[in-house]
Amino acid sequence: MNTLLHTLKAHRGFIVFLLGLALFRTAVADWNPIPSASMRPTLREGDVVLVNRLAYDLKLPLTDVVLLPLAEPRRGDVVTFSSPADGTRLIKRIVGLPGDRVEMRDGHLILNGHAQAQAGASRHGETLTPGWVVDALRSTEDLGGRPHAMQALPALHARRDFGAITVPAGHYFMLGDNRDLSADSRVIGSVPREKLIGRAHRVLVSADWLGEDGWRLAPRFERWASPIL
Structure with missing residues (x-):
């Protein structure tokens, strides 16, 4: 016990830093990291995105309890949330x-x-897994004046x-860009506001970790610090 107390005392500055960092991540x-292809081409596997947890609500840390609403979610926002399923x-x-x-419809x-509206359609080859390439039709969809990339x-x-489907009060309907x-x-239903974590607004860093030739790690510098549209 004395050894533990001595260790804690000796590293109290670092421990306070870690606690502060944890509080920052849960509240601010x-x-x-992006683990799947569901938001291609806007986001890609290997992107790490910055999420503003104060975009909509101030919450009690580590809970879904809203202490103070701050702003209304907007159509076209890219958000992180806890699946209601x-x-x-x-x-x-x-x-x-x-x-x-x-x-x-279709x-x-x-x-x-x-x-x-969907405009500017173009055809690309999309690698889903090494060796499996399918046709991808990319276009720009306009969500009430907020255009964004999407693909089929x-x-x-x-x-x-x-x-x-009528979206219930206090809920939001989500779609992946891919x-x-x-x-x-379409699978999990509409998402209650309290399940929203925050708005993703920028790619911090990005690396290609799964190429056509298998596992690799190649930085994609052109995506670093880029805004999410």
């Missing part, structure tokens, strides 16, 4: 606000009866059609 800002941390884009009617998003993967089986490879609100 966080950084999250199993608590897994996810990152997706808000496409539906409380009260919106959301539907999809992969085209329709909000409140208005199809969201026609070769994959995906849910590209669903009837009108529409045909994303387990989003």
Whole structure:
């Protein structure tokens, strides 16, 4: 016991620093690695994004208890949140606000009866795993004046059609930018506001860790410090 107390006393400055860093990450800002392809081409595996935890609410640290609402989530925001299905941390884009009617027809998003424009379509080869390349159709979708990149993967089986869903009060409808490879609100349902963690607004660092030739680690400097649109 005396040895433990002596160790704690000797390293109290470092311990206070770690506690402060943990509090900062749970209440103010966080950084999250991107582990999956659900937000391609906006975000890629190997990106580490900066998340503003004070974008919408001040919460009691380590809980979903909202102490003070700070701002309203906006359509087009890229957010991290806890899945209402199993608590897994996810990152997706808000496409539906409380009260919106959301539907999809042949992969085209329709909000409140208005199809969201998709422009500038181009075809690319998309590597899903080493040796497996599929066609990807990339375009720019306009969410009420907030354009963002998205893509479709026609070769994959995906849910590209669903009837009108009204987003409940205090909830948000999420979609991944990689529409045909994303387990989003089409699977987990709409997300309650208290489950929102924060808004992802910038890529901090990025590295290509899975290339066509297998595992590797190559920095993608062109993505460092880039804004998330």
